Amino acid sequence: MMGNEKVAHPEYPMQIRDILSFSLHAATANRGRTLLMLLAMAIAVSSVVVLISLGDSARHYVIDQFATLGTNLLIVLPGRSETTGGPPPLLGETPRDLTLDDAMALTRIRTVRRVSSIIAGSALVSVGHLERELLVLGSTSELYEIRHLALNQGSFLPQGEPTRAEAVCVIGQKGKKELFGNEPAIGQWLRIGDRRFRVIGVLSPGVSLGEDLGEVVIIPVAAAQALFNRSSLFRVLVESTNSERMEQTRQAILDTIRVRHEGEDDITVITQDAVLTTFDRIFKALTLSVAGIAAISLVVAGIMIMNVMLVAVSNRRAEIGLLKALGASRTQILGLFLTESTILSSIGAGIGLILALLGMRLAAFLFPEFPLHLAPWSSTIALGVALITGIIFGVLPARRAADLEPAFALARR
Amino acid sequence: MINLQHIERVFQVGDEEVHALRDVSMTATGGEYIAIMGPSGSGKSSLLNILGLLDRPDSGSYELDGTRVSELDEKEQARIRRHKIGFVFQFFHLVPRLTAFVNIALPLMLSGMKQAERQERVTTALAAFGLANRAQHRPDQLSGGQRQRVAIARATIMQPTVILADEPTGNLDRNAGIEVVEILEELNRQEITLIIVTHDPELGKRARRQILMVDGRIEDDR
Numbered sequence A: 001m002m003g004n005e006k007v008a009h010p011e012y013p014m015q016i017r018d019i020l021s022f023s024l025h026a027a028t029a030n031r032g033r034t035l036l037m038l039l040a041m042a043i044a045v046s047s048v049v050v051l052i053s054l055g056d057s058a059r060h061y062v063i064d065q066f067a068t069l070g071t072n073l074l075i076v077l078p079g080r081s082e083t084t085g086g087p088p089p090l091l092g093e094t095p096r097d098l099t100l101d102d103a104m105a106l107t108r109i110r111t112v113r114r115v116s117s118i119i120a121g122s123a124l125v126s127v128g129h130l131e132r133e134l135l136v137l138g139s140t141s142e143l144y145e146i147r148h149l150a151l152n153q154g155s156f157l158p159q160g161e162p163t164r165a166e167a168v169c170v171i172g173q174k175g176k177k178e179l180f181g182n183e184p185a186i187g188q189w190l191r192i193g194d195r196r197f198r199v200i201g202v203l204s205p206g207v208s209l210g211e212d213l214g215e216v217v218i219i220p221v222a223a224a225q226a227l228f229n230r231s232s233l234f235r236v237l238v239e240s241t242n243s244e245r246m247e248q249t250r251q252a253i254l255d256t257i258r259v260r261h262e263g264e265d266d267i268t269v270i271t272q273d274a275v276l277t278t279f280d281r282i283f284k285a286l287t288l289s290v291a292g293i294a295a296i297s298l299v300v301a302g303i304m305i306m307n308v309m310l311v312a313v314s315n316r317r318a319e320i321g322l323l324k325a326l327g328a329s330r331t332q333i334l335g336l337f338l339t340e341s342t343i344l345s346s347i348g349a350g351i352g353l354i355l356a357l358l359g360m361r362l363a364a365f366l367f368p369e370f371p372l373h374l375a376p377w378s379s380t381i382a383l384g385v386a387l388i389t390g391i392i393f394g395v396l397p398a399r400r401a402a403d404l405e406p407a408f409a410l411a412r413r
Numbered sequence B: 001m002i003n004l005q006h007i008e009r010v011f012q013v014g015d016e017e018v019h020a021l022r023d024v025s026m027t028a029t030g031g032e033y034i035a036i037m038g039p040s041g042s043g044k045s046s047l048l049n050i051l052g053l054l055d056r057p058d059s060g061s062y063e064l065d066g067t068r069v070s071e072l073d074e075k076e077q078a079r080i081r082r083h084k085i086g087f088v089f090q091f092f093h094l095v096p097r098l099t100a101f102v103n104i105a106l107p108l109m110l111s112g113m114k115q116a117e118r119q120e121r122v123t124t125a126l127a128a129f130g131l132a133n134r135a136q137h138r139p140d141q142l143s144g145g146q147r148q149r150v151a152i153a154r155a156t157i158m159q160p161t162v163i164l165a166d167e168p169t170g171n172l173d174r175n176a177g178i179e180v181v182e183i184l185e186e187l188n189r190q191e192i193t194l195i196i197v198t199h200d201p202e203l204g205k206r207a208r209r210q211i212l213m214v215d216g217r218i219e220d221d222r
């Protein structure tokens, strides 16, 4: 008999069009509920996308800054790395100075291509009556290549023995404007402290290692030693011949200085890789924690959706019972509610994405100097999580009603 | 053809067990017109729900047109409900946001019928139940009698073999009630088995066979 039944009533699934129109109708029948759900979803998705993107943009910004160092760069600083972060060394334990002779000794290492010493300090720079406080960098001609500097006019510090204190300088764009206005600066003299320097070059504007190049004056390192009356170096920048040989070069630098400093390891050598890895770690952790906080708002949105759907379903419990009485199976009913909450969550998530894009546009408009971008995976994650929570929380309450015998679902309570 | 044997239905209410149906057995042949009567709480609705596969008995067997439907799974029962049974409720149970047309079309929609085919059948049904100019009205724009006619149109749109009506006139005034009963009786004349629950003796007398229920048992059947 059963066999005949099946022939007599062949089963067809519901038409897709009907599923969609029924669900859409149901989803929009209750305006208040729908708006609340869309709002929760949109806010959650947009905050996740914006927060992740801001974190990711900040990470890229900082990493780009340090990436301009070049992959072959090693930075030598006086003082042992063990003391970083700890208390300052006690009296008598101050590290030995890092000297120009130390720096010159490093040039003899086989895997070292260039070495440049740096002394830094601020000083009053004047032309006639005009006076400005600028960052004075004492360095050598090698700094140009090592830090990928660019000149607007003139030439950089001359090559030759770093111990020669020639009275020439290269000035940043902004300093030049303030001291010379629109007059040509090349060949002109300016005064740093009580010494006179002839301007031989003007730097292109830019930022290197977090310093605004517009407000620096670069002079020969020996001249800076005399100016600041100090022989110890602030940094030594070392470029290795090969980015594969960084560790070997680092060891060679430590060995060379140890020999010169009577067996003491009193310097620190850091590489771009180390710096980048650290920053990358910090910012990834930061972005993740921000994303975590934002994800909480997604869960809150999900719970809100569940509440809204719970109320909706208990209002529509009779409807579910009726559909069952009319011959809908449990699967069919779940399909209808799944479609309904998918439609709602997609629209909510879509609005959220648009809000996020607008938010990023606004931020880019307000902070033009900060390069902002939409983190590529942020929208995928936010959409995925939004759809999944929306759908789960939307279908779960319907399941309870669909599991009841139709007579119970229909019963007036 | 309906064959119920030794049906028991017990509801757990708190610590108490309520016997809604006690050892109920009955048969009905195709095209019969039966009224189920009895005092409130005697188990009339419980019996009708079991006949309509809206509820499962705790024990006993139910055979419909030769199929042991009490042993089918949820999905197969849904199929039987869809194709063989039309249910009419005291409270109409129309979907409030949908028009009369769409409410009547629901069973066809659930069974996957194409829109064009549906259109014709629903339009015919609307005309047959005197609702031709009410197609686009929502339930709150219809009178009680009209709502119940929409519900009957929906219950018959799949051309079932049995119509089960649980106090179909309970929420209607006298005239609308008579109108609805006459519609149901007209369907019965077209060989559809009609089982009506009522506690109105006058209405019950119209049926060719009356079943009297008392305290979950069939007290009288003639």
Ligand SMILES: Nc1ncnc2c1ncn2[C@@H]1O[C@H](COP(=O)(O)OP(=O)(O)O)[C@@H](O)[C@H]1O
Residues within 6 Å of the ligand: A408, A411, B011, B012, B013, B018, B019, B020, B038, B039, B040, B041, B042, B043, B044, B045, B046, B047
């Ligand atoms: N879902 C339920 N839960 C608990 N008790 C129920 C339920 N449905 C019916 N009953 C009980 O079963 C008995 C029979 O109810 P019912 O079949 O509705 O009677 P009638 O339709 O004849 O008034 C009543 O005592 C009623 O309280």
Ligand SMILES: [Mg+2]
Residues within 6 Å of the ligand: B044, B045, B046
């Ligand atoms: Mg009843």
